[in-house]
Amino acid sequence: MLVKLTSFFLIIGILLGSLETEILAGEIGNSNRSITFPTDPFSFQPGPGQEIANSYCIICHSADYIYMQPPHSQERWTEIIKKMKDTFGCPIPDDSITHLAEYLMNQKDLQSATLYPINVPKPSSSLGAGTGNAIKGQSIYATHCINCHGVHGQGDGPIGKMLVPPAANLTVLGEKSDQELLTTIQDGRPGTAMPSWKGDLSAQDINHVLAYVRSLGTKLPKK
């Protein structure tokens, strides 16, 4: 813990210069309040268009946003998706909108009780490359990683681009082995703002995130 604290404050110190002393002197333990937000309970249901919903909708909100809606027509869903794109900045390509509207219109009622309980951490299992599920990983990514690494993993999230050094571009990791990446997610990366996630994510969740990160380079939007 001491090592972590030291490297953490080193980063803060580099970023904030003169504020360093004030922070180190402060009794953070007494004045800090924190919570841990639950991760998304479930992702979109199988069917044609699922991939689009799992790629774009859950950037900003969990899938239950859709399943609590009353049935809407395809036309209404199209309006809603266009609002998400034009007003809220959803990076969905135009040629996916019709397909997504059709998918959303056809969603069946979910028995939410069968989909919860959500995110009760699983007992630690072994880390292993190739055992993760990219769809599950995306939901975790959207909750924990996106602010630094960005919507498309290019290290351009709202926080990531302010960091020194900036957040890593995850679309160009071809040379790194799975084991190296797992270690970085698990233990953090000294000298950067990348924290250790092993306290927050189960080993299986970390595998899911790796699976998603490996898919990032192939998913950039067409400009």
Next chain:
Amino acid sequence: MEQQYSDGFTRRRFLLTTLIAGGLSAMGKLPVRAETTSSITLPFKRGERPFVAFPEKRPLMVMTTRPPQLETPFPVFNEDVFTPNDAFFVRWHLANIPSAIDLQTFRLTIRGRVKQALSLSLKDLQEQFDPVEVAAVCQCAGNSRGFSDPRVAGGQWGHGAMGNAMWKGVRLRDLLEKAQLENDAQQIRFDGLDRPVADGTPDFLKSLSLDDASADHVLVAYEMNGEPLPFLNGFPLRLVVPGWYATYWVKMLNDIEVLNHEDHNFWTDPAYRIPDNACGCLEPGEKARQKIPISTMKVRSFITNIIDGATMNAKSQVLVKGIAFDQGYGIDRVLLSIDGGQHWKATRLGKDFGDYSFRQWETHVELKPGQSYQLQSLAINRIGESQQLEAKWNPNGYLRNAVEAIQVRTQS
């Protein structure tokens, strides 16, 4: 987002808070255990809501997980005139919410068209300004949206996106006075620490006119029912605008900007607008000619001690009780009907906790064996405004204040 911060100081604060949030959450804090006990189905299509205990909350009805939108189970409103903090509804617009706040570094800034910009810690607020308390109802503009007929898009709430609390804090007016407004000050804009996830999403901002912001009871609150605010209700500071819909009650408030023009940011224009007519309503399919920002709440009442669909024992003296509230004129009377609105009888009002609070009411009625009854309550405020006998409709599902009905049967 960066353009909202005119000085590097505030922006650095944001960065610091976020980094501390990320750093501490990674330092061995255990992930949340969200326990599910059961679910409940609201009486409209796709109304099933699981009960999940979010941090600092008892199990509440989850409408959405991220950003969190949690509804208060209705029986809670029968327990007490004040809604317990751990049962108080939760509604965020943006998913990028800090997961930790350090009061050593947290500051509320007041800037813009002021002679003296301020940067205040929570301690500064508590020590340098007079504390003020007000009992007030906080109700989502879209409370009860799930009952819209025809249905509309948006958060599909039952009636539980509301709560009543004793708020304690400092008068916004006192803060503005200390900052010394320039003569051209026109609107006051409020920002919290929540941020969008996608680059293109407008940050959540709300504005009040200088007149509305200067009202006696508009507070920057640091306590709710005698405790610091729950994290999910806006710790450490929340704007409290008694009588106004909750969209104005900005959570995790950290920035107050004095503007010399009318604010047209997305969340005021076009979002959160209602048709500019007396009822704020339209016929389904009709387009509004003109829209105005939503503002004060319409008078409402609810029966809280009897559940819709209940089978009851026939008795000559059956207690019926509930709550009523309005925008702050205060409740004048609440009437009860057990025959579908043909006859109405007066009820007794409970203790008065102030014009912005829930007001409890109760009466006794005779229920005969083997009958069906439709129970309805109707509140009238002190300027004679009453609830709508039939629900009005608008495309956003705002402002519902219909007389609600519950059906009961008695055993033969």
